[in-house]
Amino acid sequence: MAVGGEVLGTLAAKFQVIMPHLDERQRRLLLGAEARALGHGGIRAVAKAAGVREATVSAGVDEVEAGAPPLGRVRRPGGGRKRATERDPGLLAALMALVEPDERGDPMSPLRWTTKSTRILAGELSRQGHRVSADTVADLLRKNGFSLQANAKTIEGRQHPDRDGQFRYLNQQVKDHQASTDPVVSVDTKKKELVGPFSNAGRQWRPAGEPVRTRTHDFLDDSLGKAVPYGVYDLTADTGWVNVGTDHDTAAFAVESIRRWWSSRGCHDYPNARRLLITADAGGSNGYRTRAWKAELAALAGQTGLQITVCHFPPGTSKWNKIEHRLFSHITMNWRGRPLTSHEVIVQSIAATTTRTGLRVHAELDTNTYDTGVRVHDRQIAALPLHRHNWHPDWNYTLQPEPFEQFSTSPDPFDQPSPDLAWLHHPALTGLPAGDWETLITTLLTLHKRQREASLHQRRGHRPRMAAPGTGRRPVLTLADRLLAFALHYRLGLPQVAVATLFTVRPETINRRLRETRQLLDQAGYNIPPSVHKIATIADLYAHAASNGIPSPNIKTAS
Template sequence: MAVTVETELVLAGKFRVLFPHLDERQRRLLMAAEARALGYGGIRAVARAAGVAENTVARGVSDLDAGGQPLGRTRRPGGGRKRLVELDPELRAALLALVEPDERGDPMSPLRWTTKSTRRLAEELTRQGHRIGADTVADLLRAEGFSLQAPTKTIEGKRHPDRDAQFRYINDQVKNYQDAGDPVISVDTKKKELVGQFSNPGRQWRPKGEPVATRTHDFPSDSLGKVVPYGVYDLAADAGWVNVGTDHDTAAFAVESIRRWWNAIGRADYPTAGRLLITADAGGSNGYRTRAWKTELAAFAAQTGLRVTVCHFPPGTSKWNKVEHRLFSHITMNWRGRPLESHEVVVQSIAATTTRTGLRVHAELDTGQYPTGVEVSDADMAAVPIARHAFHGDWNYTLHPQPTIGDAAHQPDRPAPDPALLSDPLLTGLSTQDLQQLTTDLDELRQTHRDARHEQAARLAQQQGKRTHAPRSGRPPRFTLPDQVLATILHLRLQLPEPTLAAMFTTSRHTIRRAINEIQPLLKLHGTTIAPMPEPTTLTHLLQTITEQTEPAS
């Protein structure tokens, strides 16, 4: 396409204005750029418009194609407008004092408790006499290595020394159960949600200018109540069961959710299972210190015939629980930006949750009543058929489906087990003669330490000029030394808790605690180690075994 006369005239006017300010090389490069932009016939047209030879324009095109070095700066060194940090040497320090009052600057900064936006920073610096705009503040902050960042949840609090060991223990238990084809579930309670026309974080696609209208305030009095989603996540099946409660988050509600999952899905998916592994957080309705959680699970084990093993994550590590990031996170993403207007919306939104990896979720509404404040007595707790594992028996334990020693609610005057049975070698791991000899040795050690303490006290009193008194024998203890030794051995070998031992020996928990605290150091001095039973089992099962073994002999 030929270059028109009008184009040549425009180029001629441009060259007349610019050429006086350019050197020879710059002129050639300008003409070459215009010729290249015109395309075919551009060199000839530019040469006519500039009044130069075509070879001159062609040389400029060759220079562009050769990619020569830039001409460099034409302004003299030091020319141009000075930067603010050069004009105001104190500006940088003043800015850092505002954004880092806790580390470098003034702890009494006026912006200490406000959002440090570039606009606020610019206003405060201007008030201090440093005239600066918000954009320049942003440039200075970036030059100092700052960027916009949100807080990150990385501080987990005090780390338990057995945290990693518990993680490994849970992992081994999960592998053992899954290799055997037994069910493994992760359980927890999701955050409570208000039911009603309330805003829900997140966004969803809608016609432009037509957002969903919600209430301006989230007052519980304007709601239809709260829902408590309790999740049961099957690790092997990648399936979730969510029991949406409308009452309180209690241990009874937590176990009822597991019961509903087992009756509806678990029993069919694992028809030959004889045991169940539950991984749970350390606190809440399914916490390891919650008595009601263990008594309710014991009832569930008795109903289903399953041996229920529970492994708790260490305190402060709930985010590692599979139900959190395999189930609850996807539920939150699924109903983002959608008001939970009714119980049906909550249930259907949970049930519609899926992932590309195959997650499926079932949800049901639970309108049952689960009152709070239910207390479990020491006697009731002692009747629970629980077997604590050798490693952290407080976090890892198994509830057996065998009948308990006796239901304290129906048998308040239940007699304690026969002491002869409690001394059986199957329980203590020691023969009768060894147990008697150990008790005698510990008695001598205790008496030796008592005499040493009395002698030390007498010497101290003599040095201070005080009168000394002979030690008083006092009345004989109700909880004798043989019972103290036996209770301590049962505590160490069977991982029996203090309430259970108190019920067995018809004494109090405080007496049991004092006995254990006194006998354990003596065992260490004696060089005797009481190893826990390798396979967790219940005291009831052991007593039944002992009774069955002694009946033929009688």
């Protein structure tokens, strides 16, 4: 029978309201139930009212009459579009070969040296005949245990065999000092910061569309310079002291920072202290090989009356230093996203650093200048009240608050031999009378200056900036030292390795200085005549000096 227009209108209104809330199978069942209720002609009428094919309504009628139980899903198992890996069995293997060429793929993979984004991977797979989209590549990677990963700093390099032993020894020293209420501090230099309107990592809340404007390039502003924060972290009191320097990060600057901490905070927090334990990295301005660090600490011990013990972390373990993750990390978080436009901003930002566990930080600006290249001679080290511990004496030592003999730390004149090598300045060894020596040195000084400027111009691509007199890093060997080394090697035949041992430098350094000195002598038109007497060892040199009445460090002169 024919279904009237009024019934079709009612069905159409019903379907318009209900159908959007149903899935595919539920829609078929609804259409089938309505068609079955209308009887003959119901399939065509329902299909017309719902705007679907009659076959869809007919399938719904069959499912209603069959009384099939709910399946819990829209399609029957196996229905729908096939997965990409099923349509292309070689797709997954090809993808794994691209993302893991080192482990299980081709080492000659075309994407071995390329950032492997999903778009680039999809393009390469399509070029190999595996048509796939970037979204599908991302799904396959996630299903196979991949995710976007950043680099993880976990490789510490070669580990010292006594690393764990040093950690245990350091921990015991900390416990001993804390048990006697003596201060224990962790020290280090934070990363040097450019001062000026430069971008700083991180973000901060600001009005939308109004970010802080910073420079596009991070070039040093000569008028503002850099900030050198040196931190002193008190392990017991959970307090920090940061000395913000404006000059060089030297041993003198490091010890001055500790001196300021003690004068302003430490002596008040520990009025009965007789000892101070310092834990520090193995390198930098407070490294265990830095002689100036020990000399400055000896002076500090004498000024404060404290017995200063230093325990260094083993090489390659600086991240274990407490100050790194108890002070410096919080400072970095506090000023994230904020340009460090002035030294005042840096000092105030450091001083405002706090934590929920009670950390408090004090910061000061240090505008003093600190000379670089300060040489501490063997005599000065031998005079220090330095007691080395039985366990790793290079990493663990104590400086007693005792007076000691002071030696001049002023730079050696570039035209004079180093004091420890002055005994080599003798005509019997150099083959040069005193007058010829002075004339030759004066000539070589001018030629050396030209040689150095030409070298700097070639390396930098421009003329060197003129530094103020007395500033800059002092050379390891003075010009007179180099001329002495040249005479020992080319006149007396002393091997370069022995010359390097005598001058306490590396053989590579002696080789380079000898080559430069030969160039200077050739330019001056001067040739040092060889000696008939040849020496092969340092012992032979001492014997030759003794035979010529030259007092050397290994020769005891009669009183």
